Amino acid sequence: MCGIVAYVGNKDICPLLLEGLKRLEYRGYDSAGLCVGTKAGFYVKRAAGRISVLEAAIDDKMHGDKALVGNIGMAHTRWATHGPPTECNAHPHMDDQQRVALVHNGIIENFASLKQFLTEKGHHFSSETDTEVLAVLIGHFYQGDLAKAVQLALREVRGTYGLAAMAVSEPDTLVVARRGSPLIIGVGKDEYIVASDAAAIVEHTTQVVYLNDNEMAVIRPGGFKTMTTDDIPVTKAINEVEFSLQQIELGGYEHFMLKEIFEQPEAIANCLRGRVDLHEGRVVLGGIGAYSRDVVRARRIIITACGTAWHAGLVGEFLFEDLAKIPTEVEYASEFRYRNPIIEEGTMVLAISQSGETADTLAALREAKDRGALSLGIVNAVGSTIARETDAGIYLHVGPEIGVASTKAFCGQIVVESLLALSIARRKYMSQNVLNEFLQAIIKIPDQMRKVLEQSSSIRDVTAQYIHRENWLFLGRGYNYPVALEGALKLKEISYIHAEGLPAAEMKHGPIALINPGMPVVFVATRGSQYEKLLGNIQEVKARGGKIIAVASEGDDYIHRVADHVFTVPETIEPLQPLLTVLPLQLLAYHAAVLRNCNVDKPRNLAKSVTVE
Ligand code: M6R
Numbered sequence: 001m002c003g004i005v006a007y008v009g010n011k012d013i014c015p016l017l018l019e020g021l022k023r024l025e026y027r028g029y030d031s032a033g034l035c036v037g038t039k040a041g042f043y044v045k046r047a048a049g050r051i052s053v054l055e056a057a058i059d060d061k062m063h064g065d066k067a068l069v070g071n072i073g074m075a076h077t078r079w080a081t082h083g084p085p086t087e088c089n090a091h092p093h094m095d096d097q098q099r100v101a102l103v104h105n106g107i108i109e110n111f112a113s114l115k116q117f118l119t120e121k122g123h124h125f126s127s128e129t130d131t132e133v134l135a136v137l138i139g140h141f142y143q144g145d146l147a148k149a150v151q152l153a154l155r156e157v158r159g160t161y162g163l164a165a166m167a168v169s170e171p172d173t174l175v176v177a178r179r180g181s182p183l184i185i186g187v188g189k190d191e192y193i194v195a196s197d198a199a200a201i202v203e204h205t206t207q208v209v210y211l212n213d214n215e216m217a218v219i220r221p222g223g224f225k226t227m228t229t230d231d232i233p234v235t236k237a238i239n240e241v242e243f244s245l246q247q248i249e250l251g252g253y254e255h256f257m258l259k260e261i262f263e264q265p266e267a268i269a270n271c272l273r274g275r276v277d278l279h280e281g282r283v284v285l286g287g288i289g290a291y292s293r294d295v296v297r298a299r300r301i302i303i304t305a306c307g308t309a310w311h312a313g314l315v316g317e318f319l320f321e322d323l324a325k326i327p328t329e330v331e332y333a334s335e336f337r338y339r340n341p342i343i344e345e346g347t348m349v350l351a352i353s354q355s356g357e358t359a360d361t362l363a364a365l366r367e368a369k370d371r372g373a374l375s376l377g378i379v380n381a382v383g384s385t386i387a388r389e390t391d392a393g394i395y396l397h398v399g400p401e402i403g404v405a406s407t408k409a410f411c412g413q414i415v416v417e418s419l420l421a422l423s424i425a426r427r428k429y430m431s432q433n434v435l436n437e438f439l440q441a442i443i444k445i446p447d448q449m450r451k452v453l454e455q456s457s458s459i460r461d462v463t464a465q466y467i468h469r470e471n472w473l474f475l476g477r478g479y480n481y482p483v484a485l486e487g488a489l490k491l492k493e494i495s496y497i498h499a500e501g502l503p504a505a506e507m508k509h510g511p512i513a514l515i516n517p518g519m520p521v522v523f524v525a526t527r528g529s530q531y532e533k534l535l536g537n538i539q540e541v542k543a544r545g546g547k548i549i550a551v552a553s554e555g556d557d558y559i560h561r562v563a564d565h566v567f568t569v570p571e572t573i574e575p576l577q578p579l580l581t582v583l584p585l586q587l588l589a590y591h592a593a594v595l596r597n598c599n600v601d602k603p604r605n606l607a608k609s610v611t612v613e
Contacts, residue, residue: 002077002091002104002106002196003025003029003076003105003195004105004164005017005023005074005075005200006073006074006103006193007074007191007192007194008071008172008220008221009188009193010190013071013072014073017036019203020193021075021076023199023200024196024197025050025602026199026256026403026404027077027079027197027608028606028607028608029077029607030048030078030079030085031078031080031086031089031090032046032047032049032051032053032078033045033046033047033090033103034046034054034076035092035103036070037073037171041168042168044101045058045059046087047090048085048087070171071221072171072172073166074103074164075103076092076104078090082111082128082129082131083128089129091103092135093127093131094135094139095123095135095142096124096125097139098168099139100135100139100149100165100168101166101168102138103165104131104134104161105160105162105163105196106159106160106162106179106180107160108130108134108158108161109158109159111134111159114134114156115133118137123139134153134161137153137156137157138150146166146173147173147175147216147218149167154177154179154229160179160181160611161180162180162181162183162196163177163178163183164194173218173219174192174194175217175218175219176211176219177215178211178213178214179213179229180213180362181357181611182197182357182384184196184198184208184209185219186205188205188207190221191204191205192219194217194219198243198381199248199402202243202244202248207240207241208239209226209237210236211226213385214228215227215228215229215234215236216228241382242382243400247399248402255403255590256600256601257404257407257494258600260401260402260407261407261408261587263408264411264583265449265450267397267399267412268398268445268449268579271398271411271412271416272442272443275419276419276439278443281435282423282435283419283423283426285394285419287392287393287394287395288376288392291374295376295392295420297346298347298348298424299345299346300327301320301327301329301350302328302330302331302341302348302349302368303316303328303329303349304330304331304332304333304336304349304351304352304361304368305330305351305352306353308405308406308409308489309358309406309410310332310333310352311410311482311483312352312409312414313352313417314482315483315578316328316330316350316352316417317330318478319417319421319575320421322421323421324428325425325428331364333360333365334360337364337367341367341368347368348373348374349365349369349373349374349375350378350417351364351377351379351386352379353378353379353380353384354380354381354401354413355384355609356377356379356383356384357381357609362385362386365386365389365390366389369389375389375390375391376390376391376393377389377393378393378396378416379393379396380409380412396412396413404603404607410582411579414578415442415579422438438573438575442576445572445576445579451570452583452584453583455568456587459567460591463588464591464595466547467595469518471499471500471514471519472488472499472500472522473488473499473500473514473515473519473520473521473522474499474522474585475502475504475521475523475534476501476524477504477530477533478528479528479577480528481502481503481504482578483524483577484501484502484503484504486501487582487585487586487588488500489501490590491589491592494592494598494600494603495592496598497592507537508540512540512541512544516544516545518545519545519546519547520547520549522550523550523563525563526552526569527571535558535562538562538563542562547564548563549563549564550562550563550566551569552568567584
C-alpha cells in the first residue's frame with residue numbers, strides 16, 4: 001500500500017528520501033513523488049511507475065537557490081485507489097493556491113462532499129484523488145499556521161489517514177498526523193525521519209515514537225511536539241525498534257521471499273526462544289502477563305485475520321479445540337466487522353496479523369473489544385497498531401517480512417498458537433507427559449525444516465514440468481487442509497496461476513469436474529489420522545488423469561507408487577505437521593513465479609500491508 005517518508009534534519013535530503021521510498025517498495029505501489037523545501041520554494045516531482053522513474057526525472061543539476069538541498073522534505077509511494085496511477089494523481093498534492101503540500105496514506109471517505117463544498121467556495125482541482133481534496137481543504141483553512149490548518153481540515157474529514165504536510169511560508173515545519181494508517185517518528189541526533197513503516201527509519205535511528213490514532217506532531221529542526229488532532233498536548237514515550245538494517249536487506253538471495261523461506265528454521269528458533277522450558281516442562285508466554293487467568297478461563301475463541309494469517313487461524317482452530325478444548329471459530333476480519341457478531345462473556349478474540357496494520361483485522365478487533373471481548377494479538381511487527389490495541393499479545397519474533405507473499409509469518413503464527421493452546425491446556429486437561437512430548441516435538445522443528453528446504457532444486461524441477469498449466473488444485477485434510485489453502489494462495493498471488501485449495505473430501509462435491517488429464521493436483525498427504533482417506537482421494541484424481549504431486553512423510557514407500565512426484569517431510573506429531581508441509585508449497589510457488597518471470601517480491605496489484613478496506 002502507500003508509503004510515506006519525511007525528513008527534518010541536515011543530511012542530503014533527496015537521496016535520503018529516495019532511499020527511504022525504496023525501503024518501502026515491498027509494500028506495493030504504482031507511482032511515487034517527493035517534495036523538498038529549497039531556498040527558492042518547494043521542489044515537487046512526481047512520476048508514474050517505479051521509484052527509478054522518479055529518480056530519473058529528478059533534476060539534480062539545479063543550482064543556486066533552487067539547488068536540491070534542504071533540511072525538510074517528504075516523499076510518497078502511491079497505490080492507486082481514487083484515479084489511475086498517473087503522474088497527476090501521484091503525491092505530493094499541492095493546494096490550488098500552491099501554498100501547502102501533502103502526502104497521504106488512507107482514504108478520505110467523504111471526499112466527494114468536501115470537493116463539492118470547496119468547488120462552491122471557488123477552489124479547483126487537477127487530479128482525481130481524495131488526497132488532493134484534503135490538500136485543498138488544508139489550504140482553504142491556512143492562515144500562516146500549518147498545524148492549525150491541518151487540525152481544522154481533519155475535523156471535516158471522515159476516513160483514514162497517515163499524512164505529512166509542509167507549507168511554503170513555514171519552511172522549517174513538518175506536520176504529521178494519523179488516524180487508521182500507521183505513522184512513526186524516528187528520533188535521531190539532530191534529525192527526525194517520519195515514515196509509515198520502520199523499514200524506512202532503521203538505517204538512521206532505532207529510537208521511535210509511535211503515533212496513535214487522532215494524534216499529530218509538529219516537527220522542526222530543534223525538536224518536535226505531539227498533540228491530539230484536537231490540539232491537546234500528549235507526551236509520547238520513545239521506543240526501540242527491534243530489527244536491524246541487515247534483516248531488511250537481501251543478503252545474497254535473489255528475492256526476499258526466498259530469503260524468508262530459507263530463514264524459517266532460524267525464525268522459528270527465535271520464535272520459540274525463551275518460551276519452551278524443557279527442563280521444567282512448561283511454556284512461558286510473558287506477553288499474556290496479567291491476563292493469563294482470563295485466557296485460561298476463556299469459554300470460546302474467535303480468531304480473526306485475513307489471507308495467510310487467516311489460514312494460520314484455521315490451523316489454530318484445530319489446535320485450540322484439540323489441545324485446549326475451547327470451541328473456536330475463525331472469521332474473515334472483513335466479514336466479522338460488518339456482521340452483528342455475538343460476543344458472550346468469556347469470549348476471547350485472537351487477532352492474527354504479520355503487519356499488525358491490516359485495516360480489516362484492526363476494525364474486527366475494535367468491534368470485538370467494543371462488545372466486551374478479551375483481545376489478544378498474535379502479531380509480528382512490534383509496536384504496530386494491532387499489537388498496541390489488544391489487551392495482551394504474543395509477538396512472533398520471526399524478524400521483518402518484506403516479501404509480499406507471507407511465509408515465515410505463517411509458521412510463526414502456528415508456533416505461537418501452539419504454545420498458547422498448550423499453556424491453556426496444561427492448566428486444564430493436559431498431562432505433563434503429553435505436554436513434554438509436544439515440547440520435544442516442537443523444538444525439533446527448526447532442524448526438520450532445514451531438511452525439507454534441501455529439496456528446493458527438485459521442487460523447482462517438478463514445478464518446471466507443469467509451469468504452463470493454468471489450473472492447479474491443492475488438497476489436504478485435517479491439520480493439512482489449511483496448508484492446502486495456503487499453498488493455493490501462494491501460487492496464485494505470485495505466479496498468477498489459478499489455483500484452488502480445498503479440504504480433500506470436498507473435491508467430489510464439485511471441483512472434481514475440473515480434473516482433466518495432466519492437471520497438477522498437489523496433495524498434502526503426510527501420515528496421520530486421515531492418511532488412508534486421503535489415499536482414496538488421490539485415487540479419485542488419478543482415475544481422471546490428474547498428475548499427483550504429494551507432500552508425504554519420510555519413509556512412506558507406498559506414496560511413491562501412487563504419486564507422480566513426492567516431496568518428503570520428517571515425521572512429527574500431527575498438530576505440528578503444517579510447519580513442515582507448508583515449506584514445499586512455498587518453494588513450489590516461488591519457483592513457479594521465477595519460471596514465469598513474475599516479480600516475486602512485488603506481485604501485481606498486491607500490497608504487503610493492506611491498510612485500506
Ligand atoms: O499483515 P497481515 O498478516 O494482517 O496480512 C494479511 C494478508 O493481507 C496477507 O497474509 C496476504 O494474504 C499475503 N499476501 C499472503 O501471502
